[in-house]
Amino acid sequence: MTDNDSTSSTDFIRTIIQEDKRTGKFDGRVHTRFPPEPNGYLHIGHAKSICLNFGVANDFGGKTNLRFDDTNPTKEEVEYVESIQADIRWLGFDWEDRLFFASDYFEQLYQYAVKLIKKGKAYVCDLTADEIREYRGTLTEPGRDSPYHDRSIEENLDLFKRMRAGEFPDGSHTLRAKIDMASGNLNLRDPILYRILHESHHRTGGQWCIYPMYDWAHGQSDSIEGITHSICTLEFQDHRPLYDWFLDELEIYHPQQIEFARLNLNYTVMSKRKLLQLVNEKRVSGWDDPRMPTLSGMRRRGYTPEAIRDFADRIGVARNDSVVDIALLEYCVRQDLNQRAPRVMAVLNPLKVVIDNYPDDLVEDMEAINNPGDDSAGTRQVPFSKELYIEQEDFSEDPPKKFYRLAPGREVRLRYAYFITCTGVEKDPETDEILALHCTYDPATRGGDAPDGRKVKATLHWVSTRHGLPVEVRQYDRLFLAENPNEVAEGQTFLDHLNPDSLEILETCYAEPSLKGAAAGDRFQFERLGYFCVDKDSSPSKLVFNRTVALRDSWAKFENKRFFGG
Ligand code: ATP
Ligand code: MG
Numbered sequence: 001m002t003d004n005d006s007t008s009s010t011d012f013i014r015t016i017i018q019e020d021k022r023t024g025k026f027d028g029r030v031h032t033r034f035p036p037e038p039n040g041y042l043h044i045g046h047a048k049s050i051c052l053n054f055g056v057a058n059d060f061g062g063k064t065n066l067r068f069d070d071t072n073p074t075k076e077e078v079e080y081v082e083s084i085q086a087d088i089r090w091l092g093f094d095w096e097d098r099l100f101f102a103s104d105y106f107e108q109l110y111q112y113a114v115k116l117i118k119k120g121k122a123y124v125c126d127l128t129a130d131e132i133r134e135y136r137g138t139l140t141e142p143g144r145d146s147p148y149h150d151r152s153i154e155e156n157l158d159l160f161k162r163m164r165a166g167e168f169p170d171g172s173h174t175l176r177a178k179i180d181m182a183s184g185n186l187n188l189r190d191p192i193l194y195r196i197l198h199e200s201h202h203r204t205g206g207q208w209c210i211y212p213m214y215d216w217a218h219g220q221s222d223s224i225e226g227i228t229h230s231i232c233t234l235e236f237q238d239h240r241p242l243y244d245w246f247l248d249e250l251e252i253y254h255p256q257q258i259e260f261a262r263l264n265l266n267y268t269v270m271s272k273r274k275l276l277q278l279v280n281e282k283r284v285s286g287w288d289d290p291r292m293p294t295l296s297g298m299r300r301r302g303y304t305p306e307a308i309r310d311f312a313d314r315i316g317v318a319r320n321d322s323v324v325d326i327a328l329l330e331y332c333v334r335q336d337l338n339q340r341a342p343r344v345m346a347v348l349n350p351l352k353v354v355i356d357n358y359p360d361d362l363v364e365d366m367e368a369i370n371n372p373g374d375d376s377a378g379t380r381q382v383p384f385s386k387e388l389y390i391e392q393e394d395f396s397e398d399p400p401k402k403f404y405r406l407a408p409g410r411e412v413r414l415r416y417a418y419f420i421t422c423t424g425v426e427k428d429p430e431t432d433e434i435l436a437l438h439c440t441y442d443p444a445t446r447g448g449d450a451p452d453g454r455k456v457k458a459t460l461h462w463v464s465t466r467h468g469l470p471v472e473v474r475q476y477d478r479l480f481l482a483e484n485p486n487e488v489a490e491g492q493t494f495l496d497h498l499n500p501d502s503l504e505i506l507e508t509c510y511a512e513p514s515l516k517g518a519a520a521g522d523r524f525q526f527e528r529l530g531y532f533c534v535d536k537d538s539s540p541s542k543l544v545f546n547r548t549v550a551l552r553d554s555w556a557k558f559e560n561k562r563f564f565g566g
């Protein structure tokens with residue numbers, strides 16, 4: 001992890017590119033790509049890669065392509081192709097007219113494979129998947145040549161053509177590169193280039209029944225597009241010799257692969273397979289459930305693209321794997337929303353307060369500041385009346401030490417309004433439940449200060465019962481209780497770490513009337529509570545809010561030292 005001072009201009013990838021520009025490698029060009037497989041929604045880990053690829057190109061006056069790595073028709077869907085584009089745009093990046101699909105290159109890739117066969121560098125193999133595994137050997141033992149290793153070039157060309165023509169069933173043949181079954185790098189032990197899959201593809205339909213493997217498609221697609229720096233995550237480091245071997249044997253333009261450490265976040269899973277499982281098993285409401293680490297989930301929750309880009313900047317780019325504290329992401333969101341979110345008052349767990357000496361029918365408009373950090377945000381009027389809601393937790397009948405909020409006989413300030421003093425507690429005679437508080441107000445304290453200079457120790461937010469909008473609030477906690485949900489005991493899965501209390505729905509909340517007409521996606525600070533975003537489930541009669549993040553981290557003490565060198 002890099003510290004806060006590490007600006008994006010100092011990471012090792014930018015250093016490499018700077019040097020390449022200086023030496024004139026790639027004629028000084030910088031051209032990156034972001035290559036998602038459309039088999040799921042983008043998550044915060046992808047955001048790191050997007051910010052890096054587009055950010056680097058931006059810094060060096062280069063370009064970035066969006067290329068779908070759509071080589072596996074069994075798992076890929078148009079829904080994902082669309083959501084991925086929407087998410088990248090939302091993050092604030094633009095691939096202009098450079099939207100590509102690996103499937104656009106299927107014919108070219110086929111011709112490249114023919115070229116390898118003709119060079120005696122690829123062969124059709126009839127071993128089954130299990131046999132191939134068996135022949136491959138292990139990390140400590142060399143593999144053995146396939147019995148089909150020495151087929152003639154003519155026979156290979158003929159069989160490969162017939163594979164394409166659909167003459168063979170799935171799994172009966174593969175095309176393999178002829179490299180070295182004794183290589184210390186398993187990726188070089190005659191890797192598969194093509195497998196037979198009689199499956200319809202979301203773009204090429206029934207045109208193909210052989211599909212290229214990732215390694216075969218990826219580097220050649222980079223080459224076709226004139227990519228200069230092919231930035232990928234560390235697990236591809238061992239694939240780089242293969243990436244290079246293909247391009248060298250094909251004698252085509254050769255981009256440079258560079259690996260960086262993927263983003264890992266604690267309390268989070270980022271494998272698309274696991275995220276898909278959460279969706280399919282309805283552990284969450286969908287890919288855009290506000291608890292998901294997907295960009296669509298975070299957007300729905302109220303995260304801003306600015307906050308996510310800031311987060312990507314702060315975590316920096318390194319060569320070593322590490323786990324980032326999710327509290328840093330929440331910090332970035334809080335920082336950004338603090339500057340931009342208008343303040344409003346809402347009461348989540350209402351407790352009724354009756355101000356006995358306030359005139360029955362009087363309504364006063366109290367002037368409230370929209371954003372104390374931004375004068376241009378102006379003010380608004382909030383209606384005040386005889387009956388109000390305050391938070392249940394702002395009252396204690398028998399206040400413990402250091403509880404400075406409302407209690408019998410105690411005076412507090414109502415934000416933007418008056419000082420009130422609690423004079424009585426109305427209870428249900430049977431259950432002893434508190435039904436309402438009785439208070440008096442001091443008319444001389446309007447606006448929030450006493451002319452005689454007396455002080456109160458607490459300021460509470462409130463909503464007039466007559467004017468309050470009924471709203472629903474959804475509060476989220478971490479989706480997983482374990483710091484590393486992937487670490488499981490014998491017989492368990494990551495699902496055993498799910499937090500049963502990750503969603504709390506508060507159905508009877510009240511917000512000040514200025515929120516009427518707020519639209520899905522609008523973000524606010526509810527004073528003293530946190531940041532909230534209007535959910536798409538809202539209806540004209542009831543707004544639904546997602547809590548984006550609480551005002552302060554209530555989960556763990558945020559480790560200031562770690563991030564800010566304090
Ligand atoms: P899989 O290949 O298992 O489906 P993936 O997460 O690698 O999942 P891709 O669609 O292939 O998904 O990823 C697109 C790009 O995003 C790749 O270049 C990949 O390296 C990068 N990426 C994926 N996850 C992360 C992460 N956690 N941190 C940084 N980059 C990531
Ligand atoms: Mg991948």
